[in-house]
Amino acid sequence: MSMINNALSGTMAAQAALNLTSQNVANVMTPGYTRQGILLTSASSSRTGALAAGDGVNTPSLFRFSDDYKSQQMWNAASNQGQYSVVQPYQTQLEQVMGDDGSTLNTGLDAFFSALNAASVEPSSSPLRQQVISAADALAQRFNSLNQVLSAQRASVQQQRGTLVDQVNSLSTEIAKLNDRISGASATGTSTSSLVDERDNKIDSLAALVGVSVVNQPDGSRSVSLRNGEPLVAGSLAARMSVQTSASGVQSLAVKFASQTFNVANTHAGGQLGGLGDFETRVLTPLTQSISDMASQISSQVNAQLAAGFTQAGTAGSALFVYNASSVSGMLQITPGVQPKDLGFSSSATLPGDSGNLLKVIALKNQAISVTSLGTVLMGDAYTQLVSRLGTESQQNQASLTVANTVRTYARSNWQSTSGVNKDEEAINLVQYQQMYQANMKVISVANQLFDSTLALLP
Incomplete structure (x- = not known):
């Protein structure tokens, strides 16, 4: 027996x-x-x-x-990939808009100062003076158009941040539910492999949105937190992330877990949320402020110099520009009702045809202005330096994204080498276990024959 x-x-x-083995073969193409x-x-x-x-x-x-170290590597790679990939479309759009010769501020500035140079030949010419006003208006529209693009990007970033936060909350809740099911199944001795796979896939998706740290617990559950320690999931409990908007429109992140609330810096969140925060802090906000600085100082310097001159009637020159920092579509405008005769080109009230003050207005192009992120630069060079800096940021992000994609591919392949199904290996297992089954059935057959032979010997 x-x-x-x-x-x-x-x-x-x-x-x-x-x-x-049949389960492994059946899932050879199942992601995760x-x-x-x-x-x-x-x-x-x-x-x-x-x-x-x-x-x-x-x-x-x-x-x-499974190898927890390789899984953590894969999740870290997903966070880095998400951080750089989410901002590249924004930077590419800004490069295209700011580098377009048809809409660049440099073209508008050149056209404005060209009109001033043309007027210096005959300062009393009304058509030439009108050309200056028209060129100033075109320059103002270029500023406004670019400001609208930047404002639209900021609104898009904020909207996307809200969408990503909703996804983080949804995934955190699902991971917490899976933790509860896994703990319950483990306690009854039921296989939890499919549930663990589902949970790990959720963590992988979460890691693309925020940087995470994962810790295994004795009951089979996994605690998930942000890289700085703010909890997202603990057992069957999930935190709630939210977006806080200040009176000035600046957004920040907060995580509420149980009765505690943790403030999270946008740039420290990691993943796509961290990428948006980093882009907004290092690129979008300084660029927006720099464009506003340029508009403000061009307006103030041109207006101040024109006010120092005299019109054809011998009165003080009128302001040409109106700067309004609170307006998106009208940040820079032409002074309502300004006429060619109101421009103070003359350096003397008694010399209506003089261009002395007009030459000083022209010279402003080579005067220094103060621009956020650049410091003190020449008026004519400020925009070129902003475009150059944006290009550098974009190239660095593209390089980082290329590296992140490579690391993610390697981490995924490394995980696959341990956890993925190998068809050749499973085929060998299938043959070996089949032979094992047949050999044991042969043993049973032999045992039955011996038993029958023994019974035949009995009288």
Whole structure:
């Protein structure tokens, strides 16, 4: 009977292994599936004596081919990839808009100062004076158009941030629910492999949105927190992330877990949320302020110089520009009702045809202005330096994104080498377990023949 019992345990073990192999093969194309293995151990003999070989084979449990270190590498790579990929479309759009010769501020400035130079030939000419006003209006529209693009990007960033926060909350809730199901299944001895795979896929998706740190717990659950320690998931509890908007329109992140609220800096969130915060802080906000500085100082310097001159009627020159920092579409405008005769080109009230003050207005192009992110620069060079700095930022981000994509591909491949299904390996397992099953069935057949032979000897 011991032969039959031993062989029976072998057939059951082979059957369990064949079922497991079929599960691996069935999921060879399933994204995020972790292959499983079966643990076989020799059963100790329940009998005594020198000839008691043992009681067959035990199959105490199944196991997953998983490596937490490789999983963490893959999640970190997903965060870095998300951080650089989310901002590249914004930077590419800004490069195209600011580098377009048809809409660049440099073209508008050149046209404005060209009109002033043309007027210096005959300062009393009304058509030439009108050309100056028209060129000033075109320059103002270029500033306003660019300001609208920057404002639209800021609104888009804020809208996308809100969408990403909703996704973070949804994924955190789902991970917490899976933690609860995994803990319950583990307590009853039920296989949790498919649930763990589903949870790991959710964590991978979450890692693309924010930088995460994952810690395994004894009950099979996983605690998930931001890189700085703010909790997102603990057991079956999920935190709630929200976007806080100040009176000035500046957004910040907050995480509420249980009764505690944690403030999270936009630039420290990691993943796509961190990428948006970094882009907004380092690129978009300084660029917007720099364009506003340029508009403000061009307006104030031109107006101040024109006010120092005299019109054809001998009165003080009128302001040409109106600067309004609170307006998106009308940040810079022409003074309503300004006429060619109101321009103070003359340096003397008694010399209506003089161009002395007009030459000083022309010279402003080579005067210094103070611009956020650049410091003190020449008026004619400020925009060129802003475009150059934007191009550098974009190139650096593209290079970082290329590296992040490579690291993510390597991390994914590294994870796959351990946890992914290998078709050749499973094919070999299938043959081996089939042979194991057949061999044990042969043992049972031999045992039956011996038993029958023994019975035949009895009278």
